[in-house]
Amino acid sequence: MVKADAYGLGVAKVAPALYREGCRDFFVATQAEGVRLGALLPDDARIIILSGVRPGREKECALAGLVPTLVNTAQVQSWASCCRALGIPAPSVLKMDSGMGRLGLSAREVRGLLAQPELLKALNPCMFISHLACADEPAHPLNQQQLSLFSALAAEVRAVLPDIVLSLANSSGIFLGEAYHFDLVRPGAALYGINPEPENPNPLCAVVQLSLPVIQIRHVEKDCTVGYGAAGKMPAGGVMAVARGGYADGLLRAQSNRGSGEVAGVRVPMVGTISMDSTMFDISALPEPQRSEIKEIEVINRNLTVDEVARHAGTIGYEVLTSLGSRYFRRYLKT
Numbered sequence: 001m002v003k004a005d006a007y008g009l010g011v012a013k014v015a016p017a018l019y020r021e022g023c024r025d026f027f028v029a030t031q032a033e034g035v036r037l038g039a040l041l042p043d044d045a046r047i048i049i050l051s052g053v054r055p056g057r058e059k060e061c062a063l064a065g066l067v068p069t070l071v072n073t074a075q076v077q078s079w080a081s082c083c084r085a086l087g088i089p090a091p092s093v094l095k096m097d098s099g100m101g102r103l104g105l106s107a108r109e110v111r112g113l114l115a116q117p118e119l120l121k122a123l124n125p126c127m128f129i130s131h132l133a134c135a136d137e138p139a140h141p142l143n144q145q146q147l148s149l150f151s152a153l154a155a156e157v158r159a160v161l162p163d164i165v166l167s168l169a170n171s172s173g174i175f176l177g178e179a180y181h182f183d184l185v186r187p188g189a190a191l192y193g194i195n196p197e198p199e200n201p202n203p204l205c206a207v208v209q210l211s212l213p214v215i216q217i218r219h220v221e222k223d224c225t226v227g228y229g230a231a232g233k234m235p236a237g238g239v240m241a242v243a244r245g246g247y248a249d250g251l252l253r254a255q256s257n258r259g260s261g262e263v264a265g266v267r268v269p270m271v272g273t274i275s276m277d278s279t280m281f282d283i284s285a286l287p288e289p290q291r292s293e294i295k296e297i298e299v300i301n302r303n304l305t306v307d308e309v310a311r312h313a314g315t316i317g318y319e320v321l322t323s324l325g326s327r328y329f330r331r332y333l334k335t
Protein backbone atom coordinates (compact mmCIF):
# COMPACT_ATOMS: atom_id res chain seq x y z
CA MET A 1 0.00 0.00 0.00
CA VAL A 2 1.75 3.16 -1.18
CA LYS A 3 -1.14 5.62 -1.37
CA ALA A 4 -0.69 9.18 -0.09
CA ASP A 5 2.99 9.29 -1.05
CA ALA A 6 3.58 5.98 0.76
CA TYR A 7 1.87 7.27 3.90
CA GLY A 8 3.90 10.48 3.73
CA LEU A 9 7.27 8.75 3.61
CA GLY A 10 8.07 9.29 -0.07
CA VAL A 11 6.78 6.89 -2.69
CA ALA A 12 9.79 7.50 -4.94
CA LYS A 13 12.00 5.75 -2.37
CA VAL A 14 9.50 3.39 -0.80
CA ALA A 15 7.97 1.81 -3.91
CA PRO A 16 11.26 0.78 -5.58
CA ALA A 17 12.46 -0.63 -2.23
CA LEU A 18 9.30 -2.74 -1.97
CA TYR A 19 9.75 -3.86 -5.57
CA ARG A 20 13.29 -4.98 -4.78
CA GLU A 21 11.88 -7.04 -1.90
CA GLY A 22 9.62 -8.85 -4.34
CA CYS A 23 6.39 -6.88 -4.15
CA ARG A 24 4.55 -6.76 -7.50
CA ASP A 25 1.09 -5.45 -6.54
CA PHE A 26 0.97 -1.78 -5.56
CA PHE A 27 -2.13 0.07 -4.42
CA VAL A 28 -2.65 3.84 -4.60
CA ALA A 29 -5.73 5.97 -4.05
CA THR A 30 -5.93 8.03 -7.20
CA GLN A 31 -5.18 7.79 -10.89
CA ALA A 32 -2.68 10.66 -10.62
CA GLU A 33 -0.82 8.72 -7.93
CA GLY A 34 -0.89 5.70 -10.22
CA VAL A 35 0.59 7.58 -13.19
CA ARG A 36 3.39 8.87 -10.98
CA LEU A 37 4.04 5.41 -9.57
CA GLY A 38 4.12 3.90 -13.05
CA ALA A 39 7.17 5.99 -13.84
CA LEU A 40 8.96 4.63 -10.75
CA LEU A 41 8.44 0.91 -11.26
CA PRO A 42 9.30 -1.73 -13.87
CA ASP A 43 6.52 -2.87 -16.20
CA ASP A 44 5.77 -6.10 -14.38
CA ALA A 45 4.48 -4.18 -11.34
CA ARG A 46 0.70 -4.07 -11.17
CA ILE A 47 -0.65 -0.68 -10.08
CA ILE A 48 -4.15 -0.67 -8.66
CA ILE A 49 -6.23 2.47 -8.15
CA LEU A 50 -8.37 2.07 -5.03
CA SER A 51 -10.92 4.79 -5.73
CA GLY A 52 -11.66 3.30 -9.11
CA VAL A 53 -11.98 5.35 -12.23
CA ARG A 54 -13.75 8.66 -12.65
CA PRO A 55 -16.21 9.23 -15.49
CA GLY A 56 -14.32 10.22 -18.62
CA ARG A 57 -10.96 8.99 -17.37
CA GLU A 58 -11.42 5.31 -18.26
CA LYS A 59 -9.49 5.34 -21.53
CA GLU A 60 -6.53 7.17 -20.03
CA CYS A 61 -6.52 4.68 -17.16
CA ALA A 62 -6.61 1.65 -19.44
CA LEU A 63 -3.99 2.97 -21.84
CA ALA A 64 -1.66 3.78 -18.93
CA GLY A 65 -1.92 0.16 -17.87
CA LEU A 66 -3.42 1.11 -14.52
CA VAL A 67 -5.88 -1.27 -12.91
CA PRO A 68 -8.99 0.37 -11.45
CA THR A 69 -10.79 -1.02 -8.43
CA LEU A 70 -14.41 -1.00 -9.54
CA VAL A 71 -16.35 0.06 -6.48
CA ASN A 72 -19.89 0.52 -7.77
CA THR A 73 -22.10 -0.52 -10.67
CA ALA A 74 -21.60 2.78 -12.52
CA GLN A 75 -17.86 2.13 -12.62
CA VAL A 76 -18.46 -1.46 -13.68
CA GLN A 77 -20.54 -0.30 -16.64
CA SER A 78 -18.23 2.50 -17.72
CA TRP A 79 -15.14 0.29 -17.49
CA ALA A 80 -16.80 -2.45 -19.53
CA SER A 81 -17.84 0.06 -22.23
CA CYS A 82 -14.37 1.52 -22.37
CA CYS A 83 -12.69 -1.88 -22.70
CA ARG A 84 -15.14 -2.97 -25.40
CA ALA A 85 -14.53 0.25 -27.33
CA LEU A 86 -10.77 -0.10 -27.06
CA GLY A 87 -10.96 -3.78 -27.85
CA ILE A 88 -8.52 -4.66 -25.09
CA PRO A 89 -9.17 -6.85 -22.05
CA ALA A 90 -7.72 -4.32 -19.58
CA PRO A 91 -7.82 -5.94 -16.15
CA SER A 92 -9.81 -4.60 -13.22
CA VAL A 93 -10.24 -5.32 -9.51
CA LEU A 94 -13.70 -5.94 -8.09
CA LYS A 95 -14.37 -4.58 -4.62
CA MET A 96 -17.18 -5.71 -2.42
CA ASP A 97 -18.45 -3.85 0.64
CA SER A 98 -18.60 -6.60 3.24
CA GLY A 99 -19.36 -4.25 6.14
CA MET A 100 -17.02 -1.28 5.91
CA GLY A 101 -19.89 0.90 4.74
CA ARG A 102 -17.80 2.88 2.31
CA LEU A 103 -16.93 1.80 -1.22
CA GLY A 104 -17.74 -1.45 -2.94
CA LEU A 105 -20.40 -3.54 -4.65
CA SER A 106 -23.01 -5.19 -2.47
CA ALA A 107 -23.10 -8.98 -2.27
CA ARG A 108 -26.21 -8.86 -4.45
CA GLU A 109 -24.45 -6.75 -7.07
CA VAL A 110 -21.48 -9.14 -7.10
CA ARG A 111 -23.83 -12.08 -7.65
CA GLY A 112 -25.56 -10.14 -10.42
CA LEU A 113 -22.23 -9.67 -12.15
CA LEU A 114 -21.35 -13.34 -11.88
CA ALA A 115 -24.51 -14.13 -13.82
CA GLN A 116 -23.36 -11.98 -16.77
CA PRO A 117 -20.49 -13.77 -18.53
CA GLU A 118 -20.25 -11.21 -21.35
CA LEU A 119 -19.91 -8.35 -18.93
CA LEU A 120 -17.34 -10.25 -16.88
CA LYS A 121 -15.33 -10.92 -19.99
CA ALA A 122 -15.16 -7.22 -20.78
CA LEU A 123 -14.19 -6.38 -17.18
CA ASN A 124 -11.46 -9.03 -17.01
CA PRO A 125 -11.32 -9.03 -13.18
CA CYS A 126 -7.93 -10.10 -11.83
CA MET A 127 -8.67 -9.60 -8.15
CA PHE A 128 -11.62 -9.68 -5.76
CA ILE A 129 -11.16 -7.62 -2.61
CA SER A 130 -12.95 -6.25 0.41
CA HIS A 131 -11.82 -4.09 3.33
CA LEU A 132 -12.16 -4.57 7.09
CA ALA A 133 -13.61 -1.82 9.27
CA CYS A 134 -12.49 -2.89 12.76
CA ALA A 135 -9.43 -5.09 12.27
CA ASP A 136 -7.50 -3.17 14.93
CA GLU A 137 -10.08 -4.36 17.49
CA PRO A 138 -9.67 -8.16 17.35
CA ALA A 139 -12.73 -8.81 19.52
CA HIS A 140 -15.06 -6.70 17.41
CA PRO A 141 -17.88 -8.89 16.02
CA LEU A 142 -17.78 -7.15 12.65
CA ASN A 143 -14.46 -8.88 11.84
CA GLN A 144 -16.02 -12.34 11.87
CA GLN A 145 -19.11 -11.11 10.00
CA GLN A 146 -17.02 -9.53 7.26
CA LEU A 147 -14.86 -12.65 7.02
CA SER A 148 -17.91 -14.89 6.63
CA LEU A 149 -19.54 -12.74 3.99
CA PHE A 150 -16.33 -12.26 2.04
CA SER A 151 -15.50 -15.98 2.20
CA ALA A 152 -18.93 -16.90 0.88
CA LEU A 153 -18.75 -14.50 -2.03
CA ALA A 154 -15.11 -15.34 -2.72
CA ALA A 155 -16.08 -18.98 -3.22
CA GLU A 156 -18.81 -17.99 -5.68
CA VAL A 157 -16.47 -15.66 -7.55
CA ARG A 158 -13.78 -18.31 -7.76
CA ALA A 159 -16.25 -20.83 -9.13
CA VAL A 160 -16.74 -18.53 -12.12
CA LEU A 161 -13.24 -17.03 -12.30
CA PRO A 162 -10.82 -19.76 -11.14
CA ASP A 163 -7.65 -17.64 -11.43
CA ILE A 164 -8.87 -14.60 -9.52
CA VAL A 165 -6.73 -13.35 -6.62
CA LEU A 166 -8.63 -12.93 -3.33
CA SER A 167 -7.68 -10.24 -0.81
CA LEU A 168 -9.24 -9.03 2.43
CA ALA A 169 -6.65 -8.02 5.03
CA ASN A 170 -5.05 -4.66 5.67
CA SER A 171 -2.23 -4.50 8.27
CA SER A 172 -4.38 -5.18 11.30
CA GLY A 173 -6.32 -7.82 9.38
CA ILE A 174 -3.09 -9.76 8.84
CA PHE A 175 -2.70 -10.01 12.62
CA LEU A 176 -6.22 -11.40 13.02
CA GLY A 177 -4.85 -14.71 11.78
CA GLU A 178 -4.44 -16.84 8.70
CA ALA A 179 -8.15 -17.15 8.01
CA TYR A 180 -8.02 -13.51 6.94
CA HIS A 181 -5.05 -13.84 4.58
CA PHE A 182 -6.51 -15.38 1.40
CA ASP A 183 -4.12 -14.97 -1.59
CA LEU A 184 -2.81 -11.47 -1.04
CA VAL A 185 -2.63 -9.10 1.93
CA ARG A 186 -2.55 -5.33 1.67
CA PRO A 187 -0.37 -3.88 4.45
CA GLY A 188 0.14 -0.14 4.65
CA ALA A 189 0.48 1.01 8.25
CA ALA A 190 2.49 -2.02 9.34
CA LEU A 191 5.09 -1.43 6.64
CA TYR A 192 5.68 2.01 8.07
CA GLY A 193 5.95 1.00 11.73
CA ILE A 194 2.44 1.81 12.97
CA ASN A 195 1.24 -0.72 15.54
CA PRO A 196 -1.35 -2.98 13.88
CA GLU A 197 -2.43 -4.31 17.29
CA PRO A 198 -3.00 -1.19 19.41
CA GLU A 199 -3.93 -3.31 22.47
CA ASN A 200 -0.59 -5.14 22.39
CA PRO A 201 3.08 -4.14 22.21
CA ASN A 202 4.08 -3.27 18.65
CA PRO A 203 5.51 -6.39 16.98
CA LEU A 204 7.12 -4.20 14.28
CA CYS A 205 10.16 -1.95 14.18
CA ALA A 206 10.00 1.82 14.16
CA VAL A 207 10.66 3.09 10.65
CA VAL A 208 10.68 6.86 11.02
CA GLN A 209 12.81 9.17 13.09
CA LEU A 210 12.19 12.90 13.09
CA SER A 211 14.46 15.51 14.67
CA LEU A 212 13.94 19.25 14.81
CA PRO A 213 16.90 21.65 14.86
CA VAL A 214 17.12 23.86 17.95
CA ILE A 215 17.39 27.50 16.98
CA GLN A 216 17.42 29.11 20.40
CA ILE A 217 17.84 28.19 24.06
CA ARG A 218 16.48 30.51 26.71
CA HIS A 219 17.13 30.57 30.46
CA VAL A 220 13.94 31.88 32.00
CA GLU A 221 14.59 34.61 34.58
CA LYS A 222 11.09 35.11 35.87
CA ASP A 223 7.81 33.24 35.38
CA CYS A 224 6.58 33.80 31.84
CA THR A 225 4.09 32.67 29.28
CA VAL A 226 5.09 31.07 26.02
CA GLY A 227 3.81 31.50 22.51
CA TYR A 228 0.49 32.45 20.90
CA GLY A 229 -2.40 32.98 23.25
CA ALA A 230 0.10 32.90 26.11
CA ALA A 231 -1.04 29.29 26.38
CA GLY A 232 2.24 27.90 27.72
CA LYS A 233 3.94 28.65 31.02
CA MET A 234 7.59 28.51 32.04
CA PRO A 235 8.71 29.01 35.63
CA ALA A 236 11.63 31.18 36.68
CA GLY A 237 14.83 29.14 36.55
CA GLY A 238 13.54 26.89 33.77
CA VAL A 239 15.21 26.43 30.44
CA MET A 240 13.35 26.48 27.18
CA ALA A 241 14.34 25.52 23.64
CA VAL A 242 12.76 26.83 20.49
CA ALA A 243 12.97 24.30 17.66
CA ARG A 244 12.33 24.84 13.99
CA GLY A 245 9.33 22.88 12.73
CA GLY A 246 5.68 23.62 13.30
CA TYR A 247 2.21 22.76 12.13
CA ALA A 248 3.13 23.72 8.57
CA ASP A 249 5.52 20.77 8.77
CA GLY A 250 2.76 18.49 9.97
CA LEU A 251 3.50 18.67 13.69
CA LEU A 252 -0.12 18.31 14.70
CA ARG A 253 -1.19 21.42 16.57
CA ALA A 254 -3.60 19.40 18.70
CA GLN A 255 -0.62 18.08 20.69
CA SER A 256 0.24 21.62 21.88
CA ASN A 257 1.05 21.63 25.60
CA ARG A 258 0.62 17.82 25.63
CA GLY A 259 3.21 16.32 23.32
CA SER A 260 6.87 15.94 24.01
CA GLY A 261 10.26 15.58 22.44
CA GLU A 262 13.22 13.53 23.48
CA VAL A 263 16.89 14.35 23.89
CA ALA A 264 19.29 11.48 24.58
CA GLY A 265 16.46 9.45 26.07
CA VAL A 266 15.13 12.27 28.30
CA ARG A 267 11.61 13.50 27.67
CA VAL A 268 11.21 17.24 27.17
CA PRO A 269 7.59 18.46 27.16
CA MET A 270 6.25 20.80 24.51
CA VAL A 271 5.19 24.17 25.93
CA GLY A 272 2.64 26.50 24.45
CA THR A 273 0.80 26.15 21.18
CA ILE A 274 2.73 24.82 18.23
CA SER A 275 3.36 27.66 15.76
CA MET A 276 3.42 27.41 12.00
CA ASP A 277 7.22 27.12 11.86
CA SER A 278 8.38 26.53 15.41
CA THR A 279 7.72 24.54 18.56
CA MET A 280 8.87 25.28 22.10
CA PHE A 281 10.09 22.70 24.59
CA ASP A 282 10.75 22.81 28.33
CA ILE A 283 14.25 21.34 28.50
CA SER A 284 14.77 22.00 32.22
CA ALA A 285 15.00 18.24 32.84
CA LEU A 286 18.25 18.00 30.90
CA PRO A 287 21.49 18.26 32.86
CA GLU A 288 24.08 20.93 32.18
CA PRO A 289 26.10 21.32 30.08
CA GLN A 290 23.96 19.23 27.71
CA ARG A 291 20.96 21.50 27.83
CA SER A 292 22.91 24.56 26.75
CA GLU A 293 24.43 22.64 23.87
CA ILE A 294 21.61 20.63 22.35
CA LYS A 295 21.38 20.92 18.61
CA GLU A 296 18.29 18.80 17.94
CA ILE A 297 15.16 17.50 19.60
CA GLU A 298 13.69 14.21 18.45
CA VAL A 299 9.93 14.25 18.07
CA ILE A 300 9.51 10.74 16.60
CA ASN A 301 11.85 7.87 17.39
CA ARG A 302 11.71 4.28 18.59
CA ASN A 303 10.66 5.34 22.14
CA LEU A 304 8.51 8.26 21.16
CA THR A 305 6.59 6.29 18.59
CA VAL A 306 4.27 7.43 15.84
CA ASP A 307 1.44 5.85 17.83
CA GLU A 308 2.32 7.79 20.99
CA VAL A 309 2.59 11.07 19.10
CA ALA A 310 -0.83 10.32 17.65
CA ARG A 311 -2.30 9.80 21.14
CA HIS A 312 -0.96 13.20 22.25
CA ALA A 313 -2.75 14.76 19.29
CA GLY A 314 -5.95 12.74 19.72
CA THR A 315 -5.50 10.98 16.39
CA ILE A 316 -3.96 7.88 14.79
CA GLY A 317 -0.44 7.14 13.58
CA TYR A 318 -1.65 7.24 9.99
CA GLU A 319 -2.39 10.95 10.29
CA VAL A 320 0.97 11.67 11.92
CA LEU A 321 2.79 10.08 8.99
CA THR A 322 0.63 11.42 6.17
CA SER A 323 1.00 14.91 7.67
CA LEU A 324 4.81 14.86 7.55
CA GLY A 325 5.73 18.08 5.80
CA SER A 326 7.68 18.80 2.66
CA ARG A 327 10.25 21.10 4.29
CA TYR A 328 12.09 18.38 6.17
CA PHE A 329 15.44 17.16 4.95
CA ARG A 330 14.84 13.45 4.42
CA ARG A 331 17.46 10.78 4.61
CA TYR A 332 16.72 7.17 3.72
CA LEU A 333 18.81 4.52 5.43
CA LYS A 334 19.43 1.09 4.02
CA THR A 335 18.87 -1.52 6.67
Ligand SMILES: *Cc1c(COP(=O)(O)O)cnc(C)c1O
Pocket (backbone or CB within 6 Å): 001, 003, 050, 130, 131, 169, 170, 171, 172, 186, 187, 188, 189, 190
Ligand atom coordinates in the same frame (compact mmCIF):
# COMPACT_ATOMS: atom_id res chain seq x y z
C1 LIG B 1 -5.44 1.97 3.03
C2 LIG B 1 -5.96 0.65 2.67
C3 LIG B 1 -5.28 -0.52 3.09
C4 LIG B 1 -4.10 -0.48 4.01
O1 LIG B 1 -4.52 -0.30 5.33
P1 LIG B 1 -3.49 -0.31 6.55
O2 LIG B 1 -4.37 -0.27 7.73
O3 LIG B 1 -2.66 0.92 6.38
O4 LIG B 1 -2.67 -1.54 6.42
C5 LIG B 1 -5.74 -1.74 2.62
N1 LIG B 1 -6.82 -1.81 1.81
C6 LIG B 1 -7.52 -0.72 1.42
C7 LIG B 1 -8.71 -0.88 0.54
C8 LIG B 1 -7.11 0.54 1.85
O5 LIG B 1 -7.80 1.63 1.47
